[in-house]
Amino acid sequence: MKFITILILFTLLTIQFIKAEDGYKLWLRYNIVSDPQLLDEYNDIIKNVKIEGSSETMHIIKNVLELGLTGLLGKDNIEYDNTKKNGLLVVGSLENLSNTFLLRIKDKVINLGEEGYLIFNEKIDGNITTVITGNTDIGVLYGTFQFLKLLQTNQNIKNISIESSPKINLRVLNHWDNLDRTVERGYAGFSIWDWHKLPDYIDQRYIDYARANSSIGINGTVLTNVNANSLVLTEQYLVKVKALADIFRPYGIKVYLTARFSSPIELGGLKTADPLNEDVKLWWKNKVDEIYKLIPNFGGFLVKANSEGQPGPQNYGRSHADGANMLADALSDYNGVVMWRAFVYSNENQDDRAKQAYTEFQPLDGKFRDNVFIQVKNGAIDFQPREPFHPLFGAMPKTPLMMEFQITQEYLGQGTQLAYLSPLYKECLDSDTYAKGKGSYVSKVIDGSLDNHAKSGIAGVANIGTDRNWTGHLFGQSNWYTFGRLAWDHELSSQE
Template sequence: MKPHPTFLFILVFFAGLLHITASDGYDLWLRYVPIENQTVLTDYQDIFRSVYFEGDSDKHLVSKDELKRGTQGMLGQEIELLPSYSDKNTLVIAPATNLNEVLSAGLKKDLKTIGKEGFIIKTVQNKGKNILVVTANTSTGILYGTFRFLMLMQQNQDFSAINQVEKPKVDLRILNHWDNLDRTVERGYAGFSIWNWQKLPGFIDQRYIDYARVNASIGINGTVLTNVNANALVLTPQYIEKVAALADVFRPYGIKVYLTARFSAPIEIGGLETADPLDPKAKQWWKDKADEIYKKIPDFGGFLVKANSEGQPGPQNYGRNHVDGANMLAEAVAPHNGIVMWRAFVYSEDDATDRAKQAFSEFVPMDGKFLDNVIIQVKNGPIDFQPREPFHPMFGAMPKTPLMIEFQNTQEYLGFSTHLAYLPKLYEEVLQADTYQKGKGSTVAKVIDGSLHDKKLTGMAGVANIGTDINWTGHPFAQANWYGFGRLAWDPELDSRVIAKEWLRATFSNNEEFVDTMAKVMIDSREAVVNYMTPLGLHHMMATGHHYGPGPWVDNLSRPDWNPVYYHKADSLGIGFDRTKSGSDAVDQYAPELAKKFNDPRTTPEELLLWFHHLPWEYTLESGKSLWDGIALKYQKGVDEVKTMANTWKKMQPYVNKEQFEEVRMLLEIQLKEAKWWRDACLLYFQQFSQKPLPEGVEKPAESLEYYEALRFPFAPGIRPQWD
């Protein structure tokens, strides 16, 4: 009997709809597509024959829903979750307090080690058969364990002998949204802000729920909703009600909300004449405001503060210091177990020495003076999220103060959302850098996770790359920066290549050739960007304001340290910033072992050479080539590496769907065009000073220097709005 034509139409329509949904990137790494490996599928179907899932809290309920969603997608069948334990169970997901005594007997030692957020995934023996157990001490642990279990399924993990015991090494794993109340996003390249303030609190977008889901899947437990260049209006009753609605959505997923606090809020929305942190009225205003917020949001996380930086108000406006400002806010939230994240991104136009030194100079003398619920948020490098920087010297100089690292997931200086740049490789490079604070092996990771100085308050922040684009991040591969940040915030010791493979399997395909090939592309991609933008330690050479494209010639901005010429200092004698003892002496902010190493160009790693040294164009590199030839060849190498990336992607067409393939192909073509732009513009500019020909192997620039200098982009995305 032939199907009715209407039925055929409906079938075709929904098949097409599913295809579109599967390829638009909205589901990120939670696609839960059917498992193709029949052996794995059979094993998993056997595991899910009899499932006991215990718990009825909000977190347990969302864990159950996620388990059903994941297995429905991967196994193609609905699973029944049994309400009571039976020795016939093949999978048990339950808090430790609800585990059958036989099952829990072998887990007691591990349960003592995983704390409140950790989990165990283990195959145990009971009456001669295997039972897969997912357990934890709390509902939060069950939530994270369920998501990790599903991720392992997406990777076709063999569960027959699994014994995975995990807990996060970092307490605060937080996304910083540089989102404004008008829905623009500073340094955002994936559309507008996902927070629709006008419709809140009455309308809850499904996107808010899915945002919480994907963050919980990688262990992110906090979100700062608003820009560090803060607007005081978010602290008014109208907006607190809106924030409370988001907090209600996020709470079942283990996510707390935080807000940025504009230091001058007591004046702007409180009617006071001063925001002096030592003024009793200002102090009381913040205490009252904290009480007001916590009444609406009992688990509110606290405040993130940018003060006395780039025009933002702060305690220095009143002759006070960062300790005064941070501790005043910390006292306000302390009764509610809230925290204050005080940013160390400060630099002053009155300091003419070296912008790279200023945060260290302001904060290190204050070590140990902050209250216990204050954590200082420090960018990964001493300038500003550059393609490559040395680690920030503050990480090796404040043993008495909790420090959290701030990374940028959004690619402000690494090609926006049109360039493939896998940032977890950058994060890993910084985290594994040795500060020598307590001798060899004192890595930044150990500072961040608190193990180096036994810190109780630890954290890692990532500036979000999230917007209203259907795939959330603009570039499909930019999703990996969000994913990788979450994984490294959970465990700063993880390998970025392992993370890349996890993400590729969940997002695209489990095919080994695809995963191995594209993992290499991802790992190499960040170095390619460094090569065609800022090789050998060059930095901050982006165009004015929007930071889109090269602008090494910019020298007309009101502050010296806003001009690229301030950083590369190219002249007829050479290029680079002298931060040695005979220059700005920034090397002295590092441990003696590193200061000695960085002070000598022969022992400075070549990838940081021009960060620390101003060297002649004829300086001989390790390769035997002159500095000029080396710079030119690095620029060319960056272009060649993008060509290789584009050609490699073309070979991946059989492993991805048509929409995925075409989107990435087009973006790689844009990246190649812009890599050539960077190479040609920078080499033509620097050639004015070196007066040397391009070495063999470097392609001739397509246009003149005047052409590149004349380019203007008034509507480039992510431009910072003006503030007072």
């Protein structure tokens, strides 16, 4: 009895120190570096931090560094004593750096584009200084996450020189989330978007979602299901979308919405949604103006049309190009884009399902506006575990094609089976289309390099929900992570 009493007392006294791993922190767990020698080395190199800049993004960077460095280095707090020169970590965009660094790195950083970053250290008057910089604060944020990852993975940071920029411009998640919070092909609980409580109540999960996506370079999110509900375009919902967009903006993430093609009828009281009808064009133009007044950096629309019963331009004898171009014209003044899905399937069509998309889209090559992507699934059927790459890749050289991968495991065990999807993604990306001879890889089609397209994009159908660990099956986190990594650099191996 005495032993049991002592055991109970011990448990009560120590329970506050017990930390269970429930998966919520994803890959952003900043536990103290376990190697004592390496920990001492890191603490010598990172003694003080200097934050250059005061934007909202720079404040986020400061918070990210405090969370990461206190955890990884076992510090109680971060020192910001800039009079101490040894062990200084300088973090800021190129325009905010002092001339000490500017002259030597300016040309190198400029070539990294808006989202790239440079991490390096050097000795100045015998003191080691480490610098994280980029052309924009968003680039610096990406660099900050990369720097913390080096510490997480016990990498050498003594003589560091890392330059990185994304190979694909638009790296976006597609949420197949409905307004009632059900998720099509979702296996991780309900939708994380609590429309009933927005815009007044901001769930901490929205902020953590933005941080997680930014840490792997994802810069866009489509909030709603491709089987779209036109209600999301009403003022009642747009103010809720604005609340999310305001949270995501300083993390470099734009918000996109799915556009139901029949919205002018359902919301506008028109008798038609014909894309060549002037009243329809005006309705969409006014709707886009309304959205951008609320959300200045709104990304644009994702559209599923004339597929599985969804309305589209073919209802009126028009082509996919007619429909996409009408929306593109409405968005063009704001640099918004249209992501028009090539997944067209109808059981009423007697044609072979595998070639429907090719039959409908390939003849339209070159007929789309410059701000239109054709979003193509990796295979011609429907996210099958094994299927060849889609024949449209390499067949539409005049049109930017955007890859659509599925992160959620619709055909790969849903929420009950462990499956690492990077090899599947890599097999598709590394496949050779031979469109311009050997080496015309699918990856070169979607990054724009094969056909000299300035715009490029890749989408992943999200596996995220309200489950505490975000993805239901814990290993599903790895597929969210690997999608972001490959979207940034498709040349990485599955192991990397």
